[in-house]
Each structure stands twice: as structure tokens, then as C-alpha cells.
Amino acid sequence: MDVDIGNALGTTPGVTTGVLDRLDDRVADAHETITDGMANDAFGYAALNLPETADPDAIRSAVDRYDDPEAVLTVGIGGSALGAATLANALDSEVDAYFLDNVDPDQARRLLAELPLSETVVNVVSNSGTTAETLANFLVVREAMDRADVDWTDRTFVTTGGEGNLRRLAEKHDLPALDVPAGVPGRFSVLSTVGLAVAALQGHDVEAILRGGADGRENLSGSLYDSPAYAYGAVSYALARRGATTNAMMPYAESLETFAEWFAQLWAESLGKDGVGQTPVRALGATDQHSQLQLYRAGPREKLVTLLRPRERADVSIPETDLEGLSYLGGSSLGELLDAEFEATEASLAAAERPNVRIEIDRVDERSLGELLYGMEAACVLYGELDGVETFTQPAVEWGKKAARGLLGGGEFEEAEAVSDKRELVVSGGR
Template sequence: MYVDLGNILETTPGVTPDILDRLDSRVATAHDRIQTGMENEEHGYAALNLPETVDTDEIKTAVDRFDDPESIITVGIGGSALGAATIDAALSTPDHADTYYLDNVDPEAINALLETIDLEDTVVNVVSRSGTTAETLANFLVVQEAMADADVEWSDRTVVTTGDEGNLRDLADAHDLPVLRVPDGVPGRFSALSTVGLAVAALQGYDLDAIVEGAASEADKLSGSLYDSPAYAYGAATYALAERGALTNALMPYSEDLEYFAEWFAQLWAESLGKDGVGQTPARALGATDQHSQLQLYRAGPRDKVVTLVRPRNRRDRQIPETDLDGLSYLGGSSLGELLAAEFEATEASLAAAGRPNIRIEIDRVDERGIGELLYGMEAACIMYGELANVSTFTQPAVEWGKRAARGLLGGGEFEEAAAVADKRELLIE
């Protein structure tokens, strides 16, 4: 992974080389804390050990019984689905299985899927650390029923990823289902490089070892200086910009294969860093599409944003045919890849010319190694940001509040948070 900070120098908001130099001493201190957390396998920090601790053979063995399914349904929510979806979206080709992610409880969408998919040739990948996540278990029960109605033996088509205890673990034991264990100390949004994120990749036949090797290559770059670590450079720079008013981080990949990566990044950044009145709001865009929509705001709106531009350095290309159409002849003889590269560089220059901070992130190509580098690098960047901002990176109290409220409303126990729903104020306009 390569990170270019040139376009945050002397922008507004922005930093100077002297500011980065002074920040570098804090990065060294934060790195020491991160290293201690990794060595002691502390909660959250243990995620950065995954390139060494994940057992790819275990994952491959767990899915061996499923031979080239036509479809894969992952039932999970948040980090239990986004990592797998990001890897699969980056690597998928037409000859791979169709993948679906039941990460919401919208009955219209779920009914539409279950009415059209061939459940007999589908593998269900259900993921919940606790085995009690309401949305996940509800969707899984619905899928089970749909399989039974279609005369499909659900237990022959299901793999479970969960903790050592809980409803899913009991169910897996009772029906002799293949089970992958969620690793200790790894929050869901940091679990893409674990059993949680790699089961779908294994079902699709992707090279798990190359994904892990890509992650390991970024782990090897972690050091006490932001100038030696792309991940730390990004985490430190975005922290410094947020401190100076860049409270929105618009992530804009110039690759449709990485569009889901922006979804994954949004959870990682928001849930990890939005604490105690601080944090940076992630926004999602796609280059070049959103040059024709969101870029207007980023270049000419409030000076409260940093734009992160992401692209692979190498990709397949396609020539643009010659044309005699007036004003378009300049396109003939060039390629779509050259056009997209020009769009990327024009956006970058446009923002810089307006004094708007932007950061370039590149990988060599969107492949197994590249996606491993990107996922690990951004996780380490997020942890560095959290250390510098002095937030509790690995907790999510606001999320847990909402879970308790919803469970109370459904009769799942007495929770004071549920009572707050009745206190809602109304100003209804009809």
C-alpha cells in the first residue's frame, strides 16, 4: 500500500511539514502502545496479529464439503458481513458463485431473494460471535424455514462462524455443522482477515494465503515513524486534519471492484472513532461517477473535509474505438484505463488547486494480495488515529444502547433503553 500526503500540505484545513514532524514523536509513542497490545493479545489490538494467527487451512477444511455452489448467502450484520462482502466484491468474476448478504431485516428484500434463488444449490454462511444477534438469528430462522419449504435439508447446506458458546454454537453441535471459531479479542469490524471475513473467500476458491500475505506485508511496515509506515501515515494525517476541522472523510475509490471497500471503511471509521464528541464522519463516493455529483461539494463547499482517493496502479484495460464525432476524436486510440487515470489525476489536481486536502492511496492491483494490504493497512491506520485521539477505539456503546432498546421493544427482557422510545416527541405534519 502506498500513501501520498503531498496534497494535505498548505491546504485549508491542512498541515505543514513541521506539524507532521512534531506529530511523528506522538506516532512513536502510540506505536509502542499498539505493539504492547499486540504482544499481550489485548482486545482489539489482537486484530493486528491476524496475519500470523489466522489458520487458512482450517477455513478451507470447514467449507470442503460444499462443492461449487451456485449461490452463497451470508447471514450476518455489520462486521460479520462487510469484510466478507468487501473481499468477494473485489475479487469476484462471472464464473464465481452469486453472493448475497442478509445484513438487514427488510422483509421485502428478503422475500424477493428467497423467492428467486435456488436454495438447493445455495450455501448458507451464518456469522455471529455471540450467537444471539437478533437480526442475524431472525434472518437465519427465515432462511431455515424457506429451505424446509423447498424440501432442502438446511443442515447439509450451512456453515457457522461463532464463539465458543451461544445459540449458534449449540445448534451447530446438535446438527454436526461445520463450525469456524470467531477469534478472541477481535471486534467484528476488525475481523475481515479472520474466519469471519474469509469463509466466503474460501467457498469462492480465492487464494486465502495470498490475502494473508498481503496483510502481513503491511504489518511488517508498522514502525515508530509515520514516514516509514503507510498505515500510520494515513491514520496520523487524518487525525491531524480532523483536529484542524476536516471532520468528514470522503473515501473515493477509482475502481468499481473497491466500491464495497468504501462501505467497509465507513463502519470501521465511524464505529471505532466516533466517541466522546470527536471523530471523523466517513462519506462514500465512487470515481469517476461522483465527480459529476459529490465533487462539487468537496471542492466548493465548506472546508470541513478530506478526500481519500484510492486506486490500483495496474488493471485490465480496454481500448476506446476511433470516432469521427466532432469533439470526441481525441478519445480514439486511448483506453478506458487511461481515461479513468486522467479523471483521477484531474480530481486530485482540482481539489489541490482549490486548497482542499486530499490523500492518495494506491495498491499494485486489486487481487488477493492487494485487498489484504488495503484491509490491514486501514485497520492499523484506524487504530493509530484512535491512539492519537485518545478514544476507546474498540468499543461501541452507542450501538449497544440501540440493541438493548430494540430487544426490549420485542419482549426480549426489561431494558430501560426501551422505555425511552415512548418518550419520543412528535411534531407531525400531515
């Protein structure tokens, strides 16, 4: 993974080489804190050890019992699903991957009606084993399998912590159970059992994903000038401090669109604390050049645009044509056009003095994805250290969970009482 921060220099907002040189001393201190946390396997920092501590053999032993499934359905939410979805949607496989990561009844009904349940493996993921959305969806899935005369216990495994409802369920029904790694928040768990079980079921090279993560770890150093991950984290932090409070992640590959969703959770949930943070926005090149780029180039100057692409990809030739004005396309390829769109967007933003950063990976394969995912995690941890926030907690999320559980009768929570205090000023459509 390479990170080019040149287009963050001399922009508005922007940084200078002098700013980066001064910031580099703080990066060195933050790196020492991070490496100490990793050495002690401290909460959160343990995620950066996963390329070495994850156990591919344990993952395979849990999933190899399912011979030639047509599909795998992950029931989870947030970090329990997005990492696996990122890998599944980036890599080709004959085993289709689906994700039930919301409690929208229409979506659940449509998905379960389409799935070949007798040939589907269900992966239920919750660290606590008590996540309301996940357990509710699983109960719905289990009922659908019962109605289809499918023994759900033969088609289900769980990924969970050492205690909780899911662990007890696995013990009661003798289900395969993968352990969520201790000290790893869900949004940092893609390089563990949480993100890799689906990849293994789909036949992907789990070891190569972890090798990519290990490559990313080897590239961490005490200077932003020697570490692509730290360069990205440090520049993102510096730009946010100067007013670039939005970060538009814009991959130029359809296969990386879900990566932008994964990044959005990582960045938002980790860094949005104490009135600071950088709001992630999901975009897709070249599609969103025709929808969002107008805002990024000519709107408020509070954005960093991150442009991501693979250097190598399969390509499709564009046929020759005699249509007037289109002959320049003939003999080229869709890949060349996409690269031209990438570079034109980059130049357009630079010409308007809007900060942007280029991230390039070798190709969309297991090793490069492992390196990219690890790199963004390390960048996020560094950003959090520089900004002085509790990167690995999510108190605002927990508040909402308690409120919802209280409304459903799952306990007495003062957060639920706040719902009744909602102000109303309703403009009715006359229904």
C-alpha cells in the same frame, strides 16, 4: 500500498511538515502501545496479529465439504458481513456471493426467491450468537429452505464464538462451526474466519490475502514517514483536529465500492466517541465527480477526500470515432480515461486548497486487498490512540441493540423505555 499525503500540506484545513514532525513523536509512542497490545494479544489489538494467527486450513476444512456450490449466502450484519462482502465484490468468482445483512422484508423476500437454494451454502455469522437481526434472518432463510425441500443442515455452517445460540445450534445439528477469533471486534475481523470463509468458498487464494496483511504488518514502524498506514492515520487525525471532520473515501474502481462501505463502518464505529471522530462518506470515482465533487471542492471546508486506485487493471480500448469533438477519445482506453479523471479530481481539490490523500495499491487482487484492509485497520488504531478514544468498543451501538430487543419482548431494558419519550411534530400529507 503507498500513501501520498502531499496534498494535505498547505490546504485549508491542512497540516505543515512542522506539524507532522511534532506529531511523529506521538506516533512513536502510540506505536509502542500498539505493539505491546499485539504482543499481549490484548482485546482489539489482537486483530493486527491476524495475518499470522488466522488458520486457512481450518477454514478450508469447514467449507471443502460443499462441492461446487452455485452461490454462498452470508447471514450477518455489520462487521460480520462487510469484510467478506468487500473481498467477494472485489474479486471475480464463478460462485456468486450474496449477503443478507439487513432485516428489510422486501429485500429478504426478493433474495430468497432468486437464490437456487438447493445449490446455495449458507454461512451464519455472529460472534455472540445472539444478534437479533442475524438470527431473525436465519430463521427466515431456514424456513425458505424447508419450503423448497432443501435440508438446511446439509447446506449451512456457522461462524461464531464459544457460546450462544448459534454455538448450541451447531452442536445440536452437527453443523460445521468456525470460531470467531477471541479479542477481535467484528469490524476488525476481515482477515479471520469471519471474512475469509466466503473467499475460500469462492476459490480465492486465502494465503495470498493473509500474505498481503503480513506485508502491511511489516510496514508498521515508529514513524509516520516509514509506514503508509500510520501516515494515513496520523494525517487523518491531524486534519480532523483542524476541522476536516468528514472523510470521503473515493475508490476509482467499481470493484472497491464495497471497500468504501467497509471503511465507513471501521472509521465511524471505532472513532466516533466522546464528541470526537471523523465522519466517513462513501463515494465512487469517477461517478461521484458528477454528484459529490461540487460539494467537496466548493462547499464547507471540513472535508478530507481520500482517493484510492489500483496501479494496474484490465483495460478496454475506446474505438476511433469521427464524431465532432470526440476524436480525442479514439485510440485511448477506459482505463486511461479513469486515470485522467482521478488525477484531474486530485488536481481540482488541490487547486482549491482542499486536503486530499492518494492511496495506491498494485492491483485489485488477493495480496493487495489483504495489505489495504490491514493498512486501514492499523491506520484506524493509530488514529484512536492519538485521539485518546476507546477504539475497540461501541457503546452507542449496544444502546440501540438493547432498545430494539426490549421493544420485541426480549427482556427488560431501560433503553426500550426511552422510545416512548419520542417528541412528535408531525406534518401530515393528508392520508
